[in-house]
Amino acid sequence: MPLREIADPLGPPPAGTITLDGDYVHRSLQPTRVLSAALARAARRPDAWDRAPTGGLTALRAVFARIVGGGVTPEDVLVTAGGESALSIAFRAIAGPGSPVLVESPTYPRALAAARAAGLRPVPVPLDADGVRPDMPADAFAMTGARLLYCQPTFQNPTGTVPAPERRRQVLDVAHASGAFVIKDDFARHLGHGGAVPRPLVVDDEDGTVVHVTSLTKPAAPSLRIGALVARGPVMERMRAVRVVDDFFVTRPLQETALEVLGSPSWDRHVRSLGAALRERRTVLADALAREAPDATLTGLPAGGLRLWVRLPPGVDDMVLAGAARQRGVAVGAGSRYFATEPPAGHLRIGFAATADLAELTEGVRRLGVALTDLGPGQE
Structure with missing residues (x-):
């Protein structure tokens, strides 16, 4: 690439x-004060430099599960080295090289790059003021044979769009009917401007269709490269296998720091x-x-x-x-x-x-x- x-x-x-x-x-x-104090506390832990579990610290996975809600358990969570690492893992675990992947148009350039690096072919699905129209991915799934949709339904990058609840449900139903997965990039979960933030799409998913991506980097700092993948069913096992090959596990001191940060009232x-x-x-x-x-x-x-x-x-x-x-x-x-x-x-x-x-x-x-x-x- x-x-x-x-x-x-x-x-x-x-x-x-x-x-x-x-x-x-x-x-x-x-x-910065919260981060520095968290890093100092994490470094003082007796096991700070021990090997971390491949899937992530159990306590950190539990925190991410609680943030997502909707019955998500720690076993449904895989800790990653930030959001882009999560996207790379998901793209390669779900679709094989040469496969089409539906993407919002416009969308996040690094997601396009990650898809192409995985050998996938991005197929644009236009947005309107309310996000992706359900008929657009339905037609694109049928015409291309795609089995994957990448979207950002929470303050979409770059447009800031948030689809209405009924449209979110319709897009999820279309993907399920097409036998496809939805990679839902939730990078902006902590970037709301004071109003209500839509609940994660994975909470409404009863079929294992949604792969949820989240990260602490955007609301915290560039070097807090901690993110997570949330999914149910066999797709999680495939993603765990990809991450073992990639980097084995995320460094423990950084995970401990993230755990300290998320556990602080600050x-x-x-x-x-x-x-x-x-x-x-x-x-x-x-x-x-x-x-x-x-x-x-x-x-x-x-x-x-x-x-x-x-x-x-x-x-x-x-x-x-x-x-x-x-x-x-x-x-x-x-x-x-x-x-x-x-x-x-x-x-x-x-x-x-x-x-x-x-x-x-x-x-x-x-x-x-x-x-x-x-x-x-x-x-x-």
Whole structure:
């Protein structure tokens, strides 16, 4: 798999660039005290450097099971080295090389890369304002013979979409009727902006159709690379087998640290304060875009997640605009990277969590607005 499929085609931004394309929260939003204290306690455990169980520490699996709810047990949980490791394991355990996999369009580029690295062929299923339409995967399953759907029904990356409960149920029923699995990426479980967060799809799954992916990296810090796969039935055994070949087990000190973090009352306080901060940043970003880039169209105001999805004026190439913005000292995500095939229009993914503060966020949007004005429509 070429590196260009997962790396920013413009390369790393120069020092001093304002980051509106980050996948993690800024250090000021991370629970650094909680993490440091948890790591110190974990290191003092007598068995801190012993080998961890292949499936993960029983206590940590129990915590993940409790977070998911719905009768999920520790035996249904496999601890992984973050969300992307979980995706890689799931793709390879469920479908063989050359198989099609249905994906939302647009979707997370690293999920596309993980699917392709497993030898799978991503088949795009368009989204509307309410997520995936049930007839779309039904037709795609029938036409392609796919037996796997990858989706993010909680604050979808990059659009922020949350499907209505009846649509979530319909998509699950379509997958079951097609004899297919659904990989449900729940990366944003702890990234809500203060409102209700939909319950995990696996809770409503009585047939072993859903493989649930979760991670602590996004709401905590990039190096807390702890995630989990949740599944019932034979598919879990296949995933355990893949992980043994991959890396045997996740390092015990990191698992112990995650266990300490999730068991601390400070974790719930952090999630609440993070949600409030993200909500404020989302609002500031939306207002700044309306002021500085009025010709761009905000596709929605998500109730969770770390970014906004913006449609560009006709004739504006997203890659050209991203390059022009980079020259003005601000990094944004070109929307074409989020489509498995040719995008229908130019888009940008603009994040609001990676800047140091609100002032830097608004300055980044100002620079983006200058780049868009200077570029003008039709200049590619």
